[in-house]
Amino acid sequence: MADKKKKNLPPDAQEYQTFHDKREVKRPILKNCIKAFLVGGFICFIGQLITTFYIYFFNFTEQTAGSPTVATLIFITMLLTGFGVYDRIGQFAGAGTAVPVTGFGNAVISSAIEYRTEGFILGVGSNMLKLAGPVIVYGVFSAFVIALIKTILIQWGGL
Amino acid sequence: MPVKRWLLIASMIAVIAGCNTDDSVLEPAGSPNNDIELMKISKDHQLDQHISNQAKDSMRKYAEVTAAKAVNTDKKMLMAVEVKHNERFNLANIKKQLKKEMEEQFPHITVEFSTDKKIILELDRLEKEIQKDIAYSPKKLEKELDKLISLSKEQT
Amino acid sequence: MIFFWAFVIGGIICVIGQIMFDVFKLNPGQTLTILVIAGAVLDGLGLYEPLIDFAGAGVTVPITSFGNQLVHGAMQEAEKHGLIGVVTGMFEVTSAGISAAIIFGVIGAILFKPKG
Numbered sequence: 001m002a003d004k005k006k007k008n009l010p011p012d013a014q015e016y017q018t019f020h021d022k023r024e025v026k027r028p029i030l031k032n033c034i035k036a037f038l039v040g041g042f043i044c045f046i047g048q049l050i051t052t053f054y055i056y057f058f059n060f061t062e063q064t065a066g067s068p069t070v071a072t073l074i075f076i077t078m079l080l081t082g083f084g085v086y087d088r089i090g091q092f093a094g095a096g097t098a099v100p101v102t103g104f105g106n107a108v109i110s111s112a113i114e115y116r117t118e119g120f121i122l123g124v125g126s127n128m129l130k131l132a133g134p135v136i137v138y139g140v141f142s143a144f145v146i147a148l149i150k151t152i153l154i155q156w157g158g159l
Numbered sequence: 160m161p162v163k164r165w166l167l168i169a170s171m172i173a174v175i176a177g178c179n180t181d182d183s184v185l186e187p188a189g190s191p192n193n194d195i196e197l198m199k200i201s202k203d204h205q206l207d208q209h210i211s212n213q214a215k216d217s218m219r220k221y222a223e224v225t226a227a228k229a230v231n232t233d234k235k236m237l238m239a240v241e242v243k244h245n246e247r248f249n250l251a252n253i254k255k256q257l258k259k260e261m262e263e264q265f266p267h268i269t270v271e272f273s274t275d276k277k278i279i280l281e282l283d284r285l286e287k288e289i290q291k292d293i294a295y296s297p298k299k300l301e302k303e304l305d306k307l308i309s310l311s312k313e314q315t
Numbered sequence: 316m317i318f319f320w321a322f323v324i325g326g327i328i329c330v331i332g333q334i335m336f337d338v339f340k341l342n343p344g345q346t347l348t349i350l351v352i353a354g355a356v357l358d359g360l361g362l363y364e365p366l367i368d369f370a371g372a373g374v375t376v377p378i379t380s381f382g383n384q385l386v387h388g389a390m391q392e393a394e395k396h397g398l399i400g401v402v403t404g405m406f407e408v409t410s411a412g413i414s415a416a417i418i419f420g421v422i423g424a425i426l427f428k429p430k431g
Contacts, residue, residue: 027337029333029334029337029338032333032336032337033330033333033334033337036329036330036332036333037326037327037329037330037333038326039329040325040326040328040329040330040332040377041321041322041325041326041373042322043325043376044321044322044324044325044326044372044376044377045318045321045322045325045372047325047372047375047376048317048318048321048322048373050372051371051372051375055276055277056280059277059310061276061278061311061313062275062277062371063275063313063314064313064314064315065277066375066380066411067315067409067411068411069372069375069376070375070376070411070412070415071411071412071414071415073376074412074415074419075415077419078420078422078423081423081427082423082426082427083427084430094333094336095329095330095331095332095333095335095346096326096329096333098332098343098346099328099329099331099346099347099350099377099378100329100376100378101376101377101378101380101381102376103343103347103378104347104378104381104412104416105412105415105416105419107343108416108417108420109416109419109420109423111420112420112421112423112424113420113423113424113427113428113429114429115424115429116424116429117429120421120424124421124424128417128420129417131343131344132413132416134344134345134347135344135347135348135351135378135381136413138348138351138352139348139351139352139355139381139382139385140385140405142351142352142355142356143355143385143388143389143405144389144401144402144405146355146356146358146359146386147359147386147389147390147393147401148398148401149359150359150386150390151390151393151397151398152398162345162348162349244316244317244320244369247365247368247369248365248366248368248369249365250365250368250369251365314391315407315408
């Protein structure tokens with residue numbers, strides 16, 4: 001991928017790119033993947049515990065227990081984020097804390113906390129969804145495209 | 160833009176939208192499954208549960224079914240089964256297959272079928288309540304059953 | 316059993332995210348966006364629900380589930396009301412994640428102090 005970018009640059013810049021690539025900190029990919037697997041899997045395991053708890057002790061079915069599970073996880077995320085613990089785990093686990101919905105919650109909540117100094121309307125309100133924005137925007141849009149195609153196909157072909 | 164490209168690929172893949180073939184995924188085993196967890200309501204009960212008892216018996220022939228619960232009124236029956244975990248990937252097809260089988264076996268009543276853990280728990284509780292109380296009122300049974308059927312249909 | 320598979324499948328989805336970070340050098344915003352779209356595509360193909368039946372929270376907790384629920388909501392509404400349902404039904408089945416994040420975000424901003 002870096003080679004593609006190199007071809008479009010003048011020779012000086014190409015030299016720098018090579019220099020940069022050699023000096024760039026190599027990421028321990030395997031170690032990172034293992035850490036992500038363990039932490040991410042653990043968060044999902046906790047989620048399963050919460051789901052099972054809601055099914056056994058409340059009036060939720062397997063279908064409907066997903067929502068309270070997510071809400072509970074994000075509540076826990078609020079506590080972890082507020083006390084600075086989530087980011088520390090995040091530095092260790094990388095995608096293990098970013099990919100679960102708790103990562104989404106952390107992005108929103110930590111932005112809200114950070115921007116509190118700029119006031120609630122302009123600070124918290126405007127900046128809360130900065131990281132979450134693309135997820136919601138493209139989630140909705142891609143769901144729209146996919147559902148549209150599928151509905152049209154069903155109406156045409158009796159899928 | 161990488162995101163636009165992904166959207167294009169996504170929509171192309173969506174055109175191959177999964178047509179799940181209606182496979183019968185459960186095959187009747189040779190010998191009856193004795194590991195299945197079910198309880199039959201006794202015949203001396205005021206409420207006639209012989210339809211539910213028969214339905215549960217029908218589930219014995221599948222080795223993959225690990226539990227079967229059912230309760231019926233004279234107009235409808237709610238049945239719930241649990242299957243071995245490795246079969247859960249096909250849960251939707253299994254549910255379709257077993258529901259059809261129950262509807263064919265009992266054409267004169269409405270069959271509601273579920274594979275949800277909550278419904279299994281609730282039906283188990285209901286069965287035990289019925290079994291304990293010889294004088295369980297049919298009206299109360301109908302109310303309880305309707306409650307469970309609407310619970311099984313909840314989407315959010 | 317479901318606890319085992321929740322751990323494993325959830326872990327695998329996070330590894331896919333980690334590979335996007337380390338190998339494809341994407342930032343978290345891009346990675347999460349792609350994962351949400353992937354969830355939507357998988358539901359379009361009818362593959363996400365069987366995964367939920369098999370791995371439970373392993374697929375309902377990662378952000379991919381958001382894409383799945385959006386498509387689900389849109390399809391449900393489209394079944395009832397035709398094509399317009401694709402637009403109106405989007406958030407019928409899901410809002411827990413977004414609502415909770417916003418609500419606890421505001422509460423968090425009230426309760427906690429920013430760290431320098």
